[in-house]
Amino acid sequence: xxxxxxxxxxxxxxxxxxxxxxxxxxxxxxxxxxxxxxxxxxxxxxxxxxxxxxxxxxxxxxxxxxxxxxxxxxxxxxxxxxxxxxxxxxxxxxxxxxxxxxxxxxxxxxxxxxxxxxxxxxxxxxxxxxxxxxxxxxxxxxxxxxxxxxxxxxxxxxxxxxxxxxxxxxxxxxxxxxxxxxxxxxxxxxxxxxxxxxxxxxxxxxxxxxxxxxxxxxxxxxxxxxxxxxxxxxxxxxxxxxxxxxxxxxxxxxxxxxxxxxxxxxxxxxxxxxxxxxxxxxxxxxxxxxxxxxxxxxxxxxxxxxxxxxxxxxxxxxxxxxxxxxxxxxxxxxxxxxxxxxxxxxxxxxxxxxxxxxxxxxxxxxxxxxxxxxxxxxxxxxxxxxxxxxxxxxxxxxxxxxxxxxxxxxxxxxxxxxxxxxxxxxxxxxxxxxxxxxxxxxxxxxxxxxxxxxxxxxxxxxxxxxxxxxxxxxxxxxxxxxxxxxxxxxxxxxxxxxxxxxxxxxxxxxxxxxxxxxxxxxxxxxxxxxxxxxxxxxxxxxxxxxxxxxxxxxxxxxxxxxxxxxxxxxxxxxx
Numbered sequence: 001x002x003x004x005x006x007x008x009x010x011x012x013x014x015x016x017x018x019x020x021x022x023x024x025x026x027x028x029x030x031x032x033x034x035x036x037x038x039x040x041x042x043x044x045x046x047x048x049x050x051x052x053x054x055x056x057x058x059x060x061x062x063x064x065x066x067x068x069x070x071x072x073x074x075x076x077x078x079x080x081x082x083x084x085x086x087x088x089x090x091x092x093x094x095x096x097x098x099x100x101x102x103x104x105x106x107x108x109x110x111x112x113x114x115x116x117x118x119x120x121x122x123x124x125x126x127x128x129x130x131x132x133x134x135x136x137x138x139x140x141x142x143x144x145x146x147x148x149x150x151x152x153x154x155x156x157x158x159x160x161x162x163x164x165x166x167x168x169x170x171x172x173x174x175x176x177x178x179x180x181x182x183x184x185x186x187x188x189x190x191x192x193x194x195x196x197x198x199x200x201x202x203x204x205x206x207x208x209x210x211x212x213x214x215x216x217x218x219x220x221x222x223x224x225x226x227x228x229x230x231x232x233x234x235x236x237x238x239x240x241x242x243x244x245x246x247x248x249x250x251x252x253x254x255x256x257x258x259x260x261x262x263x264x265x266x267x268x269x270x271x272x273x274x275x276x277x278x279x280x281x282x283x284x285x286x287x288x289x290x291x292x293x294x295x296x297x298x299x300x301x302x303x304x305x306x307x308x309x310x311x312x313x314x315x316x317x318x319x320x321x322x323x324x325x326x327x328x329x330x331x332x333x334x335x336x337x338x339x340x341x342x343x344x345x346x347x348x349x350x351x352x353x354x355x356x357x358x359x360x361x362x363x364x365x366x367x368x369x370x371x372x373x374x375x376x377x378x379x380x381x382x383x384x385x386x387x388x389x390x391x392x393x394x395x396x397x398x399x400x401x402x403x404x405x406x407x408x409x410x411x412x413x414x415x416x417x418x419x420x421x422x423x424x425x426x427x428x429x430x431x432x433x434x435x436x437x438x439x440x441x442x443x444x445x446x447x448x449x450x451x452x453x454x455x456x457x458x459x460x461x462x463x464x465x466x467x468x469x470x471x472x473x474x475x476x477x478x479x480x481x482x483x484x485x486x487x488x489x490x491x492x493x494x495x496x497x498x499x500x501x502x503x504x505x506x507x508x509x510x511x512x513x514x515x516x517x518x519x520x521x522x523x524x525x526x527x528x529x530x531x532x533x534x535x536x537x538x539x540x541x542x543x544x545x546x547x548x549x550x551x552x553x554x555x556x557x558x559x560x561x562x563x564x565x566x567x568x569x570x571x572x573x574x575x
Contacts, residue, residue, distance in 0.1 A: 003033045007042070019050055037066035041073055044080065053083035071101035075110065082114050090114045105135035113144060121148055139168035143175050146182075155182050166198075173202040177209045187387075187418055189216040207236040211243045214250070220417060221448050223250040241270035241277070249280045257287040275301035275308040282314050291322050307338040383409030387418050390426075399426045421449050429456040433464065443468055447475065454479045462486040471496075474503040481513055485520075493517050508537045508544070515547045524551045 010025030023046055030039045040063040047056035060077035067073060078093035094111035098104060112127030125148055131141035146161030162179035166172060180195030193216045199209040214229030230247035233240055248263030264281045271277065278301025285294035295318055301311040316331035386409030393402035403426045410419045424432065424439065432439060432453060442449040450468040454476075458465040462483040469476040469483070477500035484493035494517045501510040511534040518527035528551040534544035542565060549562025 003029045003036070003039075006032070007039065010042070014046060019046060022046060035066060037063040037070065037073065040066070041076070044076055048076075048080060048083070053080045056080040057084065069100060071097045071104060071107070074100070075104065075107045078107070078110060078114070082110065082117070085117075087114045087118045103134040105131045105138040105141060108134055109138065109141040109144060112141070116144070116148060121152060124148055137168055139165045139172065139175070142168065143172070143178070147178060150178065150182055150185075155186050158182050159186075171202060173199045173206050173209070176202070177206070177212065180209070180212065184212070184216055184219075186413075187219075187416065188413070189219045190417055191415070192216045205236050207233050207240055207243075210236065211240065211246060214243075214246055218246065218250055218253070221253075223254045226250050227254075239270060241267045241274070244270065245277045245280050248284065252280075252284045252287050255287075257284045260284050261288075273304055275305045275311050277301075278304070279308070279310045279314050282311070282318070286314070286318050286321065291318055294318050309335050309338045312338060383411075383413035383416050383419055386412070387416070387422055390422050394422065394425055402426050417449075421452065424449060424452045424456075427456070429460045432457055433461055436464065447473075450476070451479070454483070458483045459486055474500070477503070478509060478513060481517070485513075485517060490517055490521050494521070506537060508534050508541060511537070512541075512543050512547065515544075515551075519547070519550065519554070524555050527551050528555075 006025045006029040010022040010029065013019075013025060014022035023043065026039055026043050026046065030036070030043070033039060040059040044056040044059035044063065047053070047059065057077065057080040060073060060080055063070070063073040064077055074093050074097035078090040078097065081087075081090035081093055091111055091114050094107050094114065097107045098111070101107070108127050108131035112124040112131065115121075115127060116124035125145060128141045128145040128148070131138055132145070135141075142161050143165040146158040146165060149155075149158035149161060159179065159182045162175060162182060165175045166179060169175065176195055176199035180192045180199065183189075183195060184192035193213050196209045196213045196216070199206055200213075203209075210229055211233035214226040214233065217223070217226035217229065227247055227250050230243050230250060233243035234247065237243075244263045245267035248260035248265075248267065251257070251260030251263065261281075261284050264277060264284055267274075267277045268281060278297050282294045282298035282301070285291070285297060295315060298311050298315045298318065301308060302315070305311075312331050312335035316328045316335065319325070319328035319331060386405045390402040390405040390409070393399075393405065402422070406419055406422050406426065410416060410423065413419060420439070420441075427435075439449075439453060442453065450470075453468050454465040458479060466480065466483050469480050471477075471480060477496045481493045481496035481500060484490070484496065494514065497510060497514040497517055500507075501514065504510055511530045515527045515530035515534065518524070518530060528548060531544050531548040531551060534541055535548065538544065545562060545565045549559045549565055552559035552562065
């Protein structure tokens, strides 16, 4: 059998999935033609396909020695060296290839990636640029350029390169996912979800994109929906520890820390070296009031990474909860120092925003504002620092200045969900009614926005408020009850008040609301029972005292002990 026959048989065997027999045929061919570089090139490609880069390197080196003028052999040698993490050697091999073929887009790209792997990011960008100049349709280079910009914190720029990459190759699920990640990191969570779903159209079992949708929903406070995606991610890959943590964190934020606990603990069992998981578990114990346990867990996270900002912030919050103000301030100081390191390394607007948040949590309000100004100077094209500043001003009831900042932020990011929610907080109920169409986007989406709208307009337009409320959501039942009350639908109002009470038996507002409904219905005895329960929760509640006094007056009973509170609340009731 001659060399050509052996090579042809080897190719057929390889195409049929029998790599071992194919290699045997190629080796036989090499014995017959030891000076033929193409045979060694074939052997190198076969070994690379079998994930054996060191074996491939040996064959590529032989091909390069026999035919040093062939650029692709040097490029493939570089690929094998890169897979072996021998990046400097790989760069030299790519350089040789490019001397022979200067407009080779894949070689420039791969040289860039080798530089990226040894943190020469500027050189990596230069190489990717040369790759795109060599072939403007080479999607991989556009993707890698975007990825490097993203890690550098240049999110707006990276977005353009990712978009170009998916335009050139819409079948790249990873590029779609990373394009979504950029929008996610910019706080554009709704848009990121749309893009993650583009990735899932290509592969509905792409677990990273599945879980990322859950993460975006977490940021939108749509925890019931996010849990579905975290669960799906776990079903797809039970070892995906981040999904376990994310589900546990979402349950904790839903007020179900007991359920969340086991999921976060599982994430730590799967990966005990990620301080994010310790922070999440610590927050869970904090929600349960187990502060000593929470501090212990957070300290374990800090033993893994002593510069982990979320752990320092969490430890500060926990100390604040238990009255250790001095220790809390020390923790916030450490968080600021750690954040400073990140900011110096990356100079991202997000880093300055986080530092500002920490400082404001620590009570250093004006310094926090200054950090947001830094964020604006670093990335003037994002609305995030404006929204963060506005949020603090709202906390201090400075709605006028907050409104100005929100408007500036929305000029930059007109579709920002965060900006729209903050705007709702500073608008009056009548202003919201006047802009119905603008805020209709929140119907059946975003619990926080729904609640703000309903709270502000239910007395003005209860029917409109009801459009934003979900009869199946226990958190909406009190507002639904109040809407029906304003519409004089007392039976439905009482029904939802009772539903609220069944889910929140220690929440005084449910009993107060029910008491007033029963007074309107003329059921004074039952109304009195509701106010009695309210007083059992808070015996100094003026509204409950007022309601109890009114009931006794309506029943013709001696209400003299309540006469003062009645006179303070309604002069018409004074005898």
